[in-house]
Amino acid sequence: MKEIMQEKKxxxxxxAGKLKLSEKEFSDLLTGRLEITLEIAYNLQKATGVPAAFWLNLEKIYRKAKIQKGRSV
Known part of the structure; x- marks a missing residue:
């Protein structure tokens, strides 16, 4: 997401405003503390042009990896 923000300046x-999030919530989103919901995914699509399905799939992959990492510790 940071790369897209840099590219689009x-x-x-x-x-954060485009996603209808506070700056704190957006920071939490970037660090994985806030999940990408359907609403956020659609707002990301509007803001970046990247399909909502991509963002939702990315979230699913991230959460799955996080669970698996916790089990391997």
Whole structure:
């Protein structure tokens, strides 16, 4: 997401606004503390042009990896 923001020259504050999130919530999204919901995925699609399905799949992969990492410890 950071790469897309740099490419499109969108600031953190601007992206948070586009996603209808506070800057704190957006920071949590970037660090994985906030999950990509259906609403966030559609807002990401509008803001970046990247399909919502991509963002939802990315979230699913991230959460699965996080669970698997926890089990291997």
């Amino acid at each position: 969108i600031s953190t504050k601007e992206m």
